Amino acid sequence: MEDKRQRARVQGGWAGPVNNRAASRAASGTSSHRNQAFASTTQSRVRREEQLPPERQFVFKAPEEVVRRPPEPKRIENQGVYEISTSPSGISRIHLIPGFIDLNEADWMFEQLLQEIPWRQRTHIRQDLSYDEPRLTAWYGELPYTYSRLTMKANADWHPLLTMLKDRIEDFTKHSFNSLLCNLYRNEKDSVDWHSDDEPELGRNPVIASLSLGATRMFEMRKKPLPEENNDFTYVQRVHIPLDHGTLLMMEGAAQEDWQHRVPKEYHSREARVNLTFRTMYSDSEAMRT
Incomplete structure (x- = not known):
C-alpha cells in the first residue's frame, strides 16, 4: 500500500512501472514513420520531375558574362x-x-x-x-x-x-x-x-x-x-x-x-x-x- 502511494505521488496517478523496452519500441516506431513519410515525399517529387518535359525542369546555371572584344589586327x-x-x-x-x-x-x-x-x-x-x-x-x-x-x-x-x-x-x-x-x-x-x-x-x-x-x-x-x-x-x-x-x-x-x-x-x-x-x-x- 505504501508502494502504491509512493508511485502516485511521483507519476500523479496509478501508473504502472516504466517499461524501458516498450518506450524504446514506441520511439523507434515514431522515427520510422517520419523517415517513411520523408522518403515518400521525396520519391513523389522525383516522380513529378521525371514526368515534366526537359524544357520545364529547372536546372541552375551560373550566368555567363558576355564580353565582346575587339579583334586582334592581322599583320x-x-x-x-x-x-x-x-x-x-x-x-x-x-x-x-x-x-x-x-x-x-x-x-x-x-x-x-x-x-x-x-x-x-x-x-x-x-x-x-x-x-x-x-x-x-x-x-x-x-x-x-x-x-x-x-x-x-x-x-x-x-x-x-x-x-x-x-x-x-x-x-x-x-x-x-x-x-x-x-x-x-x-x-x-x-x-x-x-x-x-x-x-x-x-x-x-x-x-x-x-x-x-x-x-x-x-x-x-x-x-x-x-x-x-x-x-x-x-x-x-x-x-x-x-x-x-x-x-x-x-x-x-x-x-x-x-x-x-x-x-x-x-x-x-x-x-x-x-x-x-x-x-x-x-x-x-x-x-x-x-
Missing part, C-alpha cells in the same frame, strides 16, 4: 596577294611586294626625291579653324585633285625619276596611271589620318599603287562598320602592314569603298619617309562611266 609583311574581305561591293585585295626597288637604287632615289620634288605644306580649314597638314605633299597629273576640301592644281611637269618609276610600276602591275600624289613624312610626328581614296574622280574600285622609300612606317587599315554599328569602329577588322624601304603596296577591288587607311604618328624613328601613290584620275564625264 601582313610577306610578299603575296591577300583578299582581306568580301562584301556586296566586291573583294578587297592588297598585293605586297617588299624589295620592289633594290636597296642601293632605293637609297639614291630617296635622296633625289627628297631634294628635287617641290614639297609644300598645305593648310586645311575645318569648322572655321585652319591647321597645317602634318606632312609635305606634291601633286602630278593633268587634272586637279581635291580631297578634304583642299584642291591641288594640275601639274603635268613630271620629274624624270617619277616618270621612270611610273613606267616600271605599270610594266609590273599591268595597270596604267596618270596621276601621282607624293607625301613626305619628315619624321615620326608626321602622319595622315584615317581616310579612303574614294573621291569620284578616281572612279569605282580604283587601283592605288603605293611605293615607300626611306624609314619604315606602319600602314594601318580598318574595315568600315556595317550600318547597324552606327559608325562604331571598335570591333571592325584591322590590318597592319610595315612598309619598308623600296616596298610596293597595291590596293585593289573594294579596298577603298569598304576600308580606310592611315599612317599614324610614331615615337621611335626620326628618319624621313617618301611615299608615292600612283592612281588614275578621270574627268567628271569619264568618272560617271567607270
